[in-house]
Amino acid sequence: MGTNNELQTRRTAAIPKGVASQCAFYAAKARNAEIWDTEGKRYIDFAGGIGVLNAGHSHPRVTAAVAAQLERFSHTCYHVVPHELYIRAAERINALMPGTAPKKTAFFSTGAEAVENAVKIARCHTGRPGIIAFSDAFHGRTNLTLGLTGKVKPYKVGFGPFPGNIYHVPFPGAARHISAGESLRAIRNLFKTTVEVSGVAAVIIEPVQGEGGFNVAPAELIAGLRALCDENGIVLIHDEVQCGFGRTGRIFASEYYGVEPDIITMAKSMGGGFPVSAVSGKAHIMDAPSPGGLGGTYAGNPLGLAAVNAVLDLYEEEDLCGRSLALGERCRTRLENAAAAVPRIREVRGLGSMLAIEFMKPGTDEPDAEAAARVQAAALADGLILLTCGPAYNNVRLLYPLTIEDALFDEALDILEKALRSQA
Numbered sequence: 001m002g003t004n005n006e007l008q009t010r011r012t013a014a015i016p017k018g019v020a021s022q023c024a025f026y027a028a029k030a031r032n033a034e035i036w037d038t039e040g041k042r043y044i045d046f047a048g049g050i051g052v053l054n055a056g057h058s059h060p061r062v063t064a065a066v067a068a069q070l071e072r073f074s075h076t077c078y079h080v081v082p083h084e085l086y087i088r089a090a091e092r093i094n095a096l097m098p099g100t101a102p103k104k105t106a107f108f109s110t111g112a113e114a115v116e117n118a119v120k121i122a123r124c125h126t127g128r129p130g131i132i133a134f135s136d137a138f139h140g141r142t143n144l145t146l147g148l149t150g151k152v153k154p155y156k157v158g159f160g161p162f163p164g165n166i167y168h169v170p171f172p173g174a175a176r177h178i179s180a181g182e183s184l185r186a187i188r189n190l191f192k193t194t195v196e197v198s199g200v201a202a203v204i205i206e207p208v209q210g211e212g213g214f215n216v217a218p219a220e221l222i223a224g225l226r227a228l229c230d231e232n233g234i235v236l237i238h239d240e241v242q243c244g245f246g247r248t249g250r251i252f253a254s255e256y257y258g259v260e261p262d263i264i265t266m267a268k269s270m271g272g273g274f275p276v277s278a279v280s281g282k283a284h285i286m287d288a289p290s291p292g293g294l295g296g297t298y299a300g301n302p303l304g305l306a307a308v309n310a311v312l313d314l315y316e317e318e319d320l321c322g323r324s325l326a327l328g329e330r331c332r333t334r335l336e337n338a339a340a341a342v343p344r345i346r347e348v349r350g351l352g353s354m355l356a357i358e359f360m361k362p363g364t365d366e367p368d369a370e371a372a373a374r375v376q377a378a379a380l381a382d383g384l385i386l387l388t389c390g391p392a393y394n395n396v397r398l399l400y401p402l403t404i405e406d407a408l409f410d411e412a413l414d415i416l417e418k419a420l421r422s423q424a
């Protein structure tokens with residue numbers, strides 16, 4: 001396979017630099033929360049392939065389900081010859097969706113594809129073009145989802161023009177000095193200054209922003225959006241691609257809010273490492289596009305759906321949501337103790353096991369991206385992979401497998417705490 005240095009040289013010659021990698025070592029093997037490089041060094045994985053591995057690397061039950069499906073058939077294209085796996089997975093997700101309205105689910109391959117299709121469905125249902133999104137949102141890297149994304153660098157730079165009829169308003173938060181009421185007022189203001197309300201198809205929001213900094217939407221905002229959408233016939237889309245599938249301690253973060261979104265997009269951890277995504281929503285909205293309007297060659301691929309059904313079994317039988325809450329609690333206590341000794345840490349925030357540590361230059365309102373990068377580097381030197389996030393990359397975010405063994409979790413928290421305390 002080659003040493004890390006050899007692979008780095010080949011990679012530089014063969015792969016465009018726009019395809020960046022955080023780590024300069026190359027994966028050879030991974031199990032649950034551990035990953036080994038081609039030189040045999042072991043790392044604890046608190047990135048989970050960016051939130052994909054709530055059920056860990058190569059969970060034996062997911063692997064077995066996919067292997068068994070591979071023996072049966074790997075592809076028919078659902079639009080040519082359908083299969084029961086799709087129906088079963090849709091029925092199970094419909095049953096898990098918040099609220100009482102009947103639901104329907106369509107499958108795709110990536111998070112961006114799910115978001116694109118949610119927008120298509122909302123536009124088709126309402127007959128309107130406009131979409132309202134939030135600052136610091138991340139919705140994907142396709143042209144439409146880049147248009148929805150509320151962060152220019154590095155995602156949008158050089159890639160325009162983006163589609164029209166997309167309007168951004170500020171996401172609330174203490175660091176931004178914006179309240180939920182101000183965000184809601186910004187939307188109402190849009191209706192006065194920029195777009196007529198009858199031209200708006202959907203509002204899309206991450207209940208907990210992922211790339212944007214693990215910012216938890218205030219209950220007042222979600223309730224206000226629900227009311228505003230109800231008043232004006234607008235579709236409320238919750239993008240749960242990153243915060244879904246148990247990360248926050250509920251299958252969907254939306255469940256914390258006691259409102260029923262019209263549509264939820266999901267991907268990442270629903271497939272246990274296999275590329276599968278979904279759009280689930282109120283049946284009468286999901287049924288707006290006519291036959292043939294939704295889908296794709298690989299959408300609802302049998303291997304991905306075998307993985308989804310196995311992952312759903314795990315959530316039921318191993319109570320991964322309960323585990324998310326328990327691990328999140330343990331982790332938060334350790335982080336808050338460390339934070340008390342490190343003035344650069346402004347906040348430990350999140351829900352369940354979706355936790356981030358925010359760094360600000362002491363005594364200022366200035367994001368401290370360097371401190372977050374130093375923590376990331378120190379942890380990596382000790383064998384722990386961490387990701388950063390937030391508009392200025394001044395947050396360290398945690399996306400560990402919920403299946404992580406207790407002893408390994410403690411080992412990782414020791415490394416993390418040491419790295420955090422080094423910034424005191």
Ligand SMILES: Cc1ncc(COP(=O)(O)O)c(C=O)c1O
Pocket residue numbers: 050110111112113115138139140141206210211239240241242243267268
């Ligand atoms: C909230 C959210 N939506 C959409 C996406 C895009 O998903 P994908 O990278 O699978 O296209 C992401 C990816 O990080 C995300 O976090």
